[in-house]
C-alpha cells in the first residue's frame with residue numbers, strides 16, 4: 001500500500017483478503033522539499049492509523065520505517081524472498097519507475113495494477129481525447145453521460161450542463177458560514193506531529209523560508225477513514241447548500257467559507273470520488289441543496305480532478321517545466337514569510353503558513369495571479385505550492401499551477417487567468433483594509449496588481465495579442481498613451497526592486 005492509497009474499499013487489498021500488507025514509511029521523501037509540517041504529519045499519521053486499523057481487522061501488516069523505499073523492499077524481500085509485491089499504479093510521474101527500480105535493486109519485483117481510486121481510467125480518457133485539443137467542459141459532459149450522475153433521461157438535470165454563472169456571488173454583510181469540523185489530533189497524531197517537528201521542520205529559518213513553518217496552528221485534518229467520512233458528512237449537511245453561491249468569494253475572516261475541505265481525504269484514498277459524488281447527487285434527489293451548488297461541486301470532483309490527472313499523465317515530464325511565456329523572475333520571499341503590505345496576499349499566505357490550505361480562488365486569483373503578472377518562473381511557484389499545501393501531490397498540483405495558474409503550456413488553458421485589483425475587490429473584502437489604492441495603477445501607493453496586470457499585457461504582447469479571448473483587454477491597453485505606458489513600466493520595475501528587498 002502506498003501512502004496515498006489508504007483504502008480498504010477497492011484495489012489489491014480487497015482482491016487479496018488473505019495476503020500480508022506491506023507499508024513503507026520512507027523518510028527520504030519528506031526531505032525532498034521544505035514541506036509544511038502538517039503535510040508530513042497528515043501522510044505519516046494516516047499511514048500509521050491505517051496500519052493499526054488493518055491489524056485490528058486481523059490482517060498481517062509489515063510496516064517498515066526506513067530512509068528509502070529500496071531499504072524497505074530489502075527488508076521485505078530478505079524476510080519473504082518469494083513474494084511479488086502488488087500495488088496500484090501511483091498517479092505521480094516517475095513514481096512507478098522508481099518503485100520498480102527499488103524493488104529490483106532489492107532483488108524482488110513489483111506488479112503495478114490499475115489505480116482504482118479514480119473514476120476514469122487511462123484508456124477511456126485517451127479514447128475520449130483522440131487527437132483533439134483537451135477541453136475540460138467536453139470531458140466533464142463525457143463523464144456525466146458515462147456515469148449518469150446528474151442526468152435525467154439522457155439530459156443534464158435542470159436542463160443545463162453547467163451553472164457556473166450562479167457560482168460567483170459575494171456573501172451579504174454579517175453572513176458567516178458554519179464552522180468546519182476540527183479533527184483534534186489523537187495520541188498517535190500528536191506523536192507523529194512532534195516527531196515531524198524535530199526531524200524535518202527545522203532548518204527553514206533562513207531566507208527564503210524565513211521561519212515559514214515556525215508557528216502553525218494546531219493540526220486539524222482527518223487522518224482516518226472515519227474522520228474523512230465525518231468531514232464529507234459535515235460538508236454535505238451543513239455547507240453544500242451554499243457551496244456554489246460563494247465558491248469564488250474571499251473573506252479575510254473566513255478561510256474555509258463553504259468549501260468541502262476533503263481534498264486531503266480524497267488524495268490519500270480515505271474517500272473515494274464515487275462516494276463523494278453520490279452523496280452530493282443524493283442531496284439533489286432529496287432536494288436538500290440547490291442544483292447549482294451540487295452541480296458546481298460535482299464538476300470539481302468528476303470533472304476537474306479526473307481531467308487534470310490525465311492531463312498530467314499525458315503531458316509529463318514537459319509540463320513541470322513548461323514556460324511558454326518565458327517568465328524568469330524568482331518567487332518573492334513573501335510567499336514564504338507573508339511579509340508584504342498587500343492585504344490580500346499577506347492574509348492568504350498567512351493562512352497557508354497556519355494550516356497548509358487556502359481555497360481555490362485564493363490559489364488562482366491571488367497567489368498564482370500575482371506570480372503570473374509579476375513574471376515568476378512557473379516551476380518555482382509549483383515548488384512553493386508543492387511544499388506549502390497539505391493537499392499538494394505532484395499529479396494535481398502541477399497542472400493546476402503550471403497550466404491553469406501560470407498559463408505555462410497552453411494544453412487546455414485558452415487564456416491566462418490574469419486580473420487586476422478590480423476582480424479582487426469585486427470578490428473579496430481585502431481592498432478596503434489595504435494600504436495600497438485599488439483604483440490606482442501608477443504613482444506612489446498604486447496597487448501592485450494593477451501595475452503588474454498592465455505590465456504583463458504589455459510585456460507579453462507578442463504571445464497574447466493574437467489570442468482571440470484577449471482582444472478586449474488589448475483594446476484597453478491600446479487606449480493607454482505612451483506616457484502612461486512608460487509610467488507603468490517604471491512603476492513595475494520599481495515594485496520588482498522592492499519585492500526583491502522585501503519591501504512590497
Ligand SMILES: Cc1cc2nc3c(=O)[nH]c(=O)nc-3n(C[C@H](O)[C@H](O)[C@H](O)COP(=O)(O)OP(=O)(O)OC[C@H]3O[C@@H](n4cnc5c(N)ncnc54)[C@H](O)[C@@H]3O)c2cc1C
Nearest residue numbers: 259260261262263300301305360363364391392397400405
Ligand atoms: C494554483 C492552484 C494550485 C492548486 N493546487 C492544488 C493541490 O496541490 N492539490 C489539490 O488537491 N488541489 C489543488 N488545486 C485545486 C483546488 O484549489 C483544490 O483542490 C481545492 O481548493 C481543495 O479544497 P477543498 O477540498 O475544500 O475543495 P472544494 O472547493 O470543496 O472542491 C471539492 C473537490 O473538488 C476537487 N477540485 C476542486 N478544484 C479542483 C481543481 N482545480 N483541480 C482538481 N481538483 C479540484 C478537489 O478534489 C476538491 O477537494 C489548486 C488550484 C490552483 C488554482
Ligand code: SF4
Nearest residue numbers: 342344421431434447
Ligand atoms: S488593493 Fe491591491 S494589494 Fe491591496 S488588497 Fe486590493 S488587490 Fe490586494
